[in-house]
Amino acid sequence: MLHLGVITVFVGHVLGLLVPRRWTAALGISDRFYHLISVTAGTLAGVVIVAGLALLVARRVHLSALRRSSTATDVVMYALLAVVVLLGLWAKAGVNMLGQGHDYRETVAVWFRGVLVLRPDASLMTGVPVLMQLHTLAALALMAIWPITRLVHAWAVTIGVLWRPRPVRVDRPHAG
Ligand code: HEM
Numbered sequence: 694m695l696h697l698g699v700i701t702v703f704v705g706h707v708l709g710l711l712v713p714r715r716w717t718a719a720l721g722i723s724d725r726f727y728h729l730i731s732v733t734a735g736t737l738a739g740v741v742i743v744a745g746l747a748l749l750v751a752r753r754v755h756l757s758a759l760r761r762s763s764t765a766t767d768v769v770m771y772a773l774l775a776v777v778v779l780l781g782l783w784a785k786a787g788v789n790m791l792g793q794g795h796d797y798r799e800t801v802a803v804w805f806r807g808v809l810v811l812r813p814d815a816s817l818m819t820g821v822p823v824l825m826q827l828h829t830l831a832a833l834a835l836m837a838i839w840p841i842t843r844l845v846h847a848w849a850v851t852i853g854v855l856w857r858p859r860p861v862r863v864d865r866p867h868a869g
Contacts, residue, residue: 695745701738702781705731710802732790739782746775770835770842777831784824795822801829 708717709731717727750771753759788795800817807813818826839845 694741695749698738698740698742698745701734702742705735705738709798710805713802714798728789732785736782736785736790739778739785742778743775743782746771746778766838766842770838770844773831773835773838774844777828777835780824780828780831784822784828787824788822792822795825797821797825801825805829 714724753763753767753771800821804813804815804817807817818829821829835844
């Protein structure tokens with residue numbers, strides 16, 4: 694559940710943060726349709742992550758072998774991941790579903806693309822609702838500790854699968 698939810702939210706964040714509005718508009722995706730998919734699929738995926746996270750933590754607490762092998766880094770990572778996801782859901786519900794709304798595609802997304810090209814414009818983040826600012830800050834903290842936590846498996850496994858040696862089939866002629 695955690696992985697399914699995270700992959701869905703990852704795709705949603707790529708769409709929301711990396712793809713400018715004019716590109717989705719050029720593909721015929723209206724703001725209304727974008728918002729509908731974001732609210733339904735995004736919220737569902739976030740709730741699935743929370744449920745998956747709760748199950749994984751319960752498993753880690755109840756199985757004594759797993760509990761004994763858990764490190765302080767695991768605890769910090771699980772706590773920070775939960776904070777990031779809960780703040781993301783809270784920002785979505787509190788600002789864009791129940792609140793006055795905020796068009797993050799014109800602020801957070803433009804700032805985030807600036808970070809990727811090493812020219813971030815921090816002023817774009819000043820008028821952003823606090824919940825979205827806190828979610829972004831927590832996400833950056835999670836990215837900072839990522840390489841020293843077990844989350845590193847996300848890249849290690851992906852690279853391992855893409856570059857693993859392929860089995861070679863050798864057809865031998867029948868003897869006799
Ligand atoms: C710096 C990186 C990130 C930025 C700038 C960012 C930004 C945002 C924004 C603006 C929203 C609100 C969307 C809306 O109102 O519709 C959101 C929602 C959310 N974020 Fe992030 N986020 C980041 C990283 C992450 C990470 C690493 C996770 C961890 C899984 C995450 C999980 C979520 C979840 C669960 C939601 C609510 C559901 C959804 O809209 O997908 N975010 N994020």
